[in-house]
Amino acid sequence: MSKVFQATASAPVNIACIKYWGKRDTKLILPTNSSLSVTLSQDHLRSTTTSRADPSFAEDTLWLNGKLDEIKPGGRLATCISEMKRLRKELEDADPNAEKFSHWRVHICSHNNFPTAAGLASSASGFAALVYSLAKLYQLPASPKELSLIARQGSGSACRSLLGGFVAWREGAAADGSDSFAEQIASEADWPAMHALVCVVSDDKKDTSSTAGMQRTVETSALFSQRLTVVPERMRAITNAIQNRDFDTFAAITMKDSNQFHAVALDTDPPIFYMNDVSRAIITVVTEYNRVALEKCGQRKAAYTFDAGPNAVIYAPRENMKEIIELIVSYFPQESFNDPFQLFGSAPVQGRLMDGFNEGVSKRFAIGAVKTLIHTCVGDGPRVRGDAESLLGHDGLPKSLA
């Protein structure tokens, strides 16, 4: 029985607090501004990828969520795969004892444990898992930072999913992108109390893809250049806040930056909308929650942020999360709630408002306006997975197709 060249890895989702919106180089995916995100736990949301190299494979092939995906020549997938093969080739050339398989074709099988219909961005975790599984397959000594340079060329925000904890993506200045990488500014162990509640919001409108949308903003928004002058100070301030576990400052900056990102999207011609009436109601409810909290204890207790879609992610210290879930359920009732942190014991989650909360700030929505709530926390970077979790069968084809 011949040796199998294969590796399986998983990678996390990340949700930015300082948003990435705009490229200065669309081919290399170099951003117009630095960004910063929180890596969410893979215990709840992850992409898992198995990569295998074999001399018998006729061509590089990728299956995503059980379906064959096209690897377009010169496209983003092809770039990531050829960059990883190039690194393996370098290693082979430098070490006469290294096994020579960088020229073999690969089969790659990837799976997200969250439904695409949930509207959660899967390209970040997906490209991070792809790059990380290939790095393990090729036994590369590359650091997460080096791998982030490659994942970035698959999907910009994917570079931030190569690390756990709190991650900055430096915009860099080099024309070749060599200084536009991700680095950890604090680990998940530095601030383990950072929790997140993903509110999956229904949507029946057509989305503008973020790739197309961000370049339209760069080209047409008269306000966009001002945003670029604002971000560096926000990066400094939120990094400090994270390193000092200053949630109040973290929350203030996170919410402002989410709103500013959506503001420049709206200032685009034609305008781009990602938030809908439910998103706006979540903002209103969190704003009122913080108003009461500021009055009572001088500190914000939650921070919303919205990516290029209607879903909210609410960051909060673990100790506030029960109260926040009860608040959200009051306005956006749920059929059921999965309670991974055992906040509610065996009792069903009931809506409840904190003392002093002005319940008239928003109307109450029907079941389904927020489709599901996912409670998670800050987590680690990509993980190597054992062979038992391989997505490819002995025949090198997806197990899900067997």
Added chain:
Amino acid sequence: MSKVFQATASAPVNIACIKYWGKRDTKLILPTNSSLSVTLSQDHLRSTTTSRADPSFAEDTLWLNGKLDEIKPGGRLATCISEMKRLRKELEDADPNAEKFSHWRVHICSHNNFPTAAGLASSASGFAALVYSLAKLYQLPASPKELSLIARQGSGSACRSLLGGFVAWREGAAADGSDSFAEQIASEADWPAMHALVCVVSDDKKDTSSTAGMQRTVETSALFSQRLTVVPERMRAITNAIQNRDFDTFAAITMKDSNQFHAVALDTDPPIFYMNDVSRAIITVVTEYNRVALEKCGQRKAAYTFDAGPNAVIYAPRENMKEIIELIVSYFPQESFNDPFQLFGSAPVQGRLMDGFNEGVSKRFAIGAVKTLIHTCVGDGPRVRGDAESLLGHDGLPKSLA
């Protein structure tokens, strides 16, 4: 029978193409930027006000839409009334033959012919009608421009309702506000084909008042200062476009400026939202309509704009309006439609999409999402109304209360 000192006037609504948002002086109501609006026809939307002075009146009293309204000392109403009395006093002091009644108390009765529930801003037409009726009562020689300085102190945008056609409100530079007035840049006769469709949109959220909202933007939006650098060129360009009846340029600037105003509102902390999902759908539908028009004839055919609320106003040349109404009715069906320009004859209005229109750009809404459509056009400035239209009875009290 003694002489009655009384005048009745009506004043129009105006809807800005370059938005007023932000004060540099909150007491004098001096704006941070110039703005520009279209005055809508009083045949369809107007405020009517009767003012009477009488030695028997015990105090200045105002009724708005049949209800007693408080004239707060030092407030905006009190300022407008006392400024008008001051001008009368100057006239009396200068002319020994002038009748002396500037010291008498006044009764003022005002009525809007559109329901407050429609969510149309009535403060502009209301303060313009108030000031104009007092100017007639006091037989002042003041020009509309001079009166606009006073109406401005009641409600900023009211200054633009003192003139018909296309009106610029100059931001001015003087600390006393003496150069922050409205002036006509083109009359309604210069471009009579300019029509407007008001789409009254349902809303169940709480609004942030524009007075409070705009100052929060000035204080907290990091993008707002950039807007101030953008507006002067837009003012120049749209003035040119209007004077040349260049609808395409007028439309491009109008839509961009509406979106930018809502963008800085969203960049405010906490953020301010005025548009809702129906507003966004109207934008999407007009954007697609213009896309087809640009493809077919290289010209935009409609321009949306949104004030501090969810209602859309769609500007378009008269010749496009039938097509636009059919388009809007396709997505936002109406129980009925008042057809003042006889576009549809006796047939009911049916939804219809132009050739090439991608009908999937938006879902179709239910009846009631757009509560009503009001078709109107550019119109003239305030009008003197005859005694038959007086809102006050012989006893100096509102006829509506008799």
